[in-house]
Every structure is written in C-alpha cells, then in structure tokens.
Amino acid sequence: MQSIQVDNISKRFGSLEVLKNVTIDLKQGEFAAIVGPSGCGKSTVLRMIAGLDTPTEGHVTANQKPIKDPDPSRVLIFQEHALYPWRTVEKNVGFGLELAGVPKQKRKEKVGELLEKVGLGGFQTYYPHQLSGGMRQRASIARALAMEPEVLLLDEPFGALDAITKITMQNELLRLWEGSGKTVLLITHDIDEAIYLADTIHVMSPRPGQIVETVRSTIPRPRNRNGADFVQVREKIMAHLDLTK
Numbered sequence: 420m421q422s423i424q425v426d427n428i429s430k431r432f433g434s435l436e437v438l439k440n441v442t443i444d445l446k447q448g449e450f451a452a453i454v455g456p457s458g459c460g461k462s463t464v465l466r467m468i469a470g471l472d473t474p475t476e477g478h479v480t481a482n483q484k485p486i487k488d489p490d491p492s493r494v495l496i497f498q499e500h501a502l503y504p505w506r507t508v509e510k511n512v513g514f515g516l517e518l519a520g521v522p523k524q525k526r527k528e529k530v531g532e533l534l535e536k537v538g539l540g541g542f543q544t545y546y547p548h549q550l551s552g553g554m555r556q557r558a559s560i561a562r563a564l565a566m567e568p569e570v571l572l573l574d575e576p577f578g579a580l581d582a583i584t585k586i587t588m589q590n591e592l593l594r595l596w597e598g599s600g601k602t603v604l605l606i607t608h609d610i611d612e613a614i615y616l617a618d619t620i621h622v623m624s625p626r627p628g629q630i631v632e633t634v635r636s637t638i639p640r641p642r643n644r645n646g647a648d649f650v651q652v653r654e655k656i657m658a659h660l661d662l663t664k
C-alpha cells in the first residue's frame with residue numbers, strides 16, 4: 420500500500436505558471452479531495468501523481484520513491500470516462516487484465532465479480548452506447564478496480580451524472596474504499612461531494628494554483644449533508660474559496 424507526497428511542486432507550461440509550491444501529503448488509506456476553481460491545475464496535479472507528467476520544480480513520490488512513469492498500482496479515472504466504444508462492457512473492464520496476460524477464464528470470473536460490485540451484473544455483453552451515463556461511469560470504475568490499484572485518482576468522476584445517480588455512486592465508492600487500505604484522491608467542483616466523501620480537503624487558489632488551506636474533517640459516517648458539523652466544514656471551505664461575499 421502507498422503513501423504519496425507531492426513535495427513543494429511548481430509547474431509551468433511555457434510561460435504559463437500553473438502550479439506554485441504545492442504540497443500534498445496523502446497517507447496510506449486516506450480519502451482526500453481537492454477543490455478549486457476551473458483551470459487552477461487540479462488535473463495537472465493528478466496527472467503527475469499518475470506519472471503522466473512531471474513537475475517543473477519539486478518532487479512527487481510514492482513511499483518515498485520518485486514517480487517517473489505510470490504504474491498499474493496507481494490508476495487515474497479521467498474527467499470524461501474513456502470506455503472503448505467497440506468493446507463490450509466485459510472486454511472494457513477486462514482490458515487491463517488482458518494486457519497483463521491474465522487467462523480468459525480467470526478474466527471472465529474477475530470481471531463478473533467486479534461488475535456485480537458496481538451494480539452492472541448481467542451487462543457483460545452490452546456496448547457503451549447501450550448503457551446510461553451512470554452505468555458507463557460505473558464500468559470505467561470497474562475497469563480501474565480490475566487492476567487492484569493501491570492508489571485511486573479520481574478526476575471529477577461524477578461530474579456529468581444526475582443528482583440521484585451521483586449520490587448512489589458516492590455511496591458505492593465509499594463502500595469500495597472503506598477498509599480497503601486504498602489511498603484515494605478525488606478532484607471535484609462539488610464542495611458537498613468533497614465533504615461527504617473525504618477526510619481531508621485541500622482547497623486551491625485560482626491559477627497559479629496553490630493550496631490555500633487543508634481542511635480536516637472528522638464527521639462520522641454516514642454523513643448527514645445538513646448536519647451542523649457538515650455545514651461548518653462547508654462554510655470553512657467556501658470562505659477559503661472566497662465564495663462567501
């Protein structure tokens with residue numbers, strides 16, 4: 420299992436300064452979130468932890484070792500789900516296992532179990548266009564879980580979902596995470612989603628993105644979105660995002 424350190428990183432794309440002195444510590448098994456305005460560099464941070472990009476200054480490490488390349492132990496679920504339209508659900512979810520050389524029968528069993536877990540049992544032979552948006556998102560989560568990642572990096576995974584599916588998916592994600600030892604970092608525009616799910620919430624400033632505050636919450640689960648402690652954390656985050664005016 421892994422802890423992740425984003426150690427005082429800065430990132431520039433040419434003359435564009437995107438991130439400035441960003442430090443984020445993710446303890447093993449922690450559920451953390453990042454909230455911040457559009458364009459402040461959130462996806463860029465996630466891509467660096469996934470090994471898809473490197474900082475201009477500073478270091479990103481996993482268990483004290485520099486992250487240089489993507490690794491199957493750390494999976495990134497993209498802002499837009501990316502299922503292959505020409506592959507069935509079963510073949511999409513089993514794609515990584517196929518690449519890893521897992522035999523067909525074993526793959527089928529494992530994919531079947533995962534689909535049950537995300538509520539897609541029986542949809543093996545469906546193609547992405549035959550699924551609802553929420554089901555597609557669940558299939559892409561199942562595909563990520565198939566790799567048995569230690570670190571789950573989620574970039575606005577529920578952004579495009581309707582309110583009801585979103586709540587169901589949030590609860591499913593919590594169930595998958597609880598007791599798993601997996602380290603989760605979730606990016607979201609939805610402040611309540613961050614508070615409902617995460618124990619640590621990093622609030623970022625507009626670009627160049629900096630961490631303006633790290634809010635820790637100890638609200639007991641299941642969390643009541645209207646509870647006094649919930650509202651208090653929300654107000655704190657809103658103040659740091661400068662949204663209270």
Ligand SMILES: Nc1ncnc2c1ncn2[C@@H]1O[C@H](COP(=O)(O)OP(=O)(O)OP(=O)(O)O)[C@@H](O)[C@H]1O
Nearest residue numbers: 432435437455456457458459460461462463464626
């Ligand atoms: N490969 C790249 N080359 C040049 N600029 C980039 C690249 N990737 C990101 N950027 C720039 O970096 C800034 C931050 O982008 P990023 O995608 O990290 O923002 P974000 O916080 O995830 O925004 P959103 O909430 O809208 O998804 C943007 O101004 C973007 O144009």
Ligand SMILES: [Mg+2]
Nearest residue numbers: 461462498574
């Ligand atoms: Mg983004």
